[in-house]
Amino acid sequence: MNRNRTADAIVVGGGVIGAAIAHRLALAGLGRIVLCDQGRVAAQGATARSGGLLRLHHTAAPDTLLTARSLPVFEQWTERIGGDCGYRRTGFLMLVGPDHVETLRANGAVAADALRYERAEILAPDEIRSLYPGLSTEGVAAAAYEPAGGYADPAATAVSLVASARRLGVIASEGTRVERVWERNGSVAGVHTGTGRIEAPLVVLASGAWGDPPAAHLGVHLPVVPRRIGLAQARLPGAGRRGSDASVPTCIDDTIGCYFRPEALDQLYFGVPSNPEVDLGQDVAPLTDDEVGAAVQAVSRRVPAVATAELVGTRAGYDGYTPDKRPAIGPAGPDGLYLALGFSGGGFKMAPAVAELAAQEICEGGAVLGKAVQPLLEPYRPQRFESGNLITPEASYAHM
Template sequence: MLRIGSARAAEIVAAKPSAIAPDANNVENVDIGNAPYLVITLKAAVTPVRSPQGTGECCGRTGYDAGTGSSASRPADIRHRMPWLTGSGLLASYSPRCAVANPRISTPAVTRAMVRAGGDVFEQTEVVEMDHQNGLFAIRTANRPQMKAPVLVNAAGGWAGSISQHFGETTPLFSAGPPQFVTEPMPYVLRPSVYAIEGDLILRQIPRGNFIFAGYPRTLSNEDGQHTFVPPQKTLNGMRAVSRHMPGLRNADIIRVWSGVEGYLPDMLPVISASEATPGLYHAFGGSGGGFKIAPAVGECLALQICGDTVSIDLSPYSISRFRSPIRKSQKLAAEFDEASEVSLAGHFEAEPPDHL
């Protein structure tokens, strides 16, 4: 089996069937930067469509049922636990056993587990030609011998649309990324990671004191699809947003800003399915900002499909065939992208009445 990752660096993973079959024993038990997880609902995030309080309670119950030890906190509890937070908190769900993973650290650990199971990783390997004949995919690269396999997994993130189109399946995928910021080192006061359910606050602090935060609105990638720059105005807006909830950060200096290139779809749902145009081709892209979080589940579902086993989850809502007809735009587009981005996207896909998911 071949899996094409980021098409810019064109990372290729070649794996044996045993390497993709789900096996918890193959994953390294390493420290991947876990931290207690706090989800908080804020007044600033109230919308007429959702009930933030109900959303927060649901989040807490879901986490508790999953074994994370989640507990809900009311405003008085929030102020007692986090006196540095303004009075905008409506409800918090605290999960001492829920983890926030650092992709930079955890991804290599998973990759090493795959290599131990018999797979190979070819980094900085540009794919220059793809073909499918006689039941085999042939992948030609710029610096390695041609590779062939009966199965190809398209997991190329923001570049996956060009691969699916190459094999006859067009999607309205577009590229964007969330702006992220790092402050100067400050006293270490924030142990849990803080996430606002409805939007503009994603915050954690590392032991050496730097605060790392991100939020909406997201930024569209450049037309070349290779980079996502963060305009200075978004840095200022981001600081204003975080200081509304944490006044102590109002005058903090920002020392670094960055973003990335992620794949988004107008319904904000991923594609997790076998190709309906090319036998042996499987798609896993369009996580719309949540791909890293759901990657283990997506990998398990596709591994079961590829190995011919039964998948207990209904994957039909994530089929690539849904783009054969107009789809509903998610209301999250308006919530997570600014007006300028929405205008730029207007001609990218056919408008449909928004959903309320």
């Protein structure tokens, strides 16, 4: 029997988005908050499989605005949140070929304006090699450079948020699977879980790849498709040592469709594309040798040392993708139901801003359909999928 019988708010999903929202609701003094996760916090979903890239460079301005609001939180994590999110300032590069230089300049200008307090530049290949000797610039025409960019540890970030939330009174209910949102007279009344019922007038679904099924019986249907995501880790001495002959930045390379970043001083993380067809009812399949081998071949075109580097680990997990690869954030269905899911691989770097704005909106009555109040969240409303008003890039790349 679940002892947490009543609450003022229930947040479903213990990844970085759910943890951040629970924390912000507690800071706002909302009352008794229960954070439910079907496993352990940051253990099963996208958070622990994220590359943790921190960047402002995007193809749509709304994303840039949210990440610009989030970056200072990562930089000042201990003072603002407590604990350690693992932030490392490595610099960020967005690499493009000759066909996308003007696109790079356009998107780079938006990022530069959002940074305000620090420059963002467009670099030529020789300038790239001077900053990061571990990179090959074959096929690269230019790069957008953000000195303040870098990475953080997504799992440590979520755990830190939950620890801070617990200090504020949030109850982290791990191993609690939310099966159904409970509604009474047109308003949310709580949730049914595998261990009993929890009553609450507010439910936030931040359940990532698991999407909206707990609210499907209430007419809430989002086109969130679960996909398998993965990354690999290689031993690469000097990768994270600025000035080293092997140094590399946090990077997205549009010429070969991959991302990578250093990890500590002597390792490299890189993304591994994988089969998008998944069954959430089964354990996630580990990355195959063929998948990892293809990723090594791609990344080694940009970081030649990866071709012979020792692989020291891989991870695979699930994330939820929407048709425009942007999240659904805002009220949906009965009064008291709020969504923050479908982040499509991009949620980590904007989590602090999403949580801040969503919590403000909820506390001002914005969990009621039609009363949402945060302009920065307007492009992400769940209703855009039904109306066809999807978020479209202002300037697109080949892969991003």
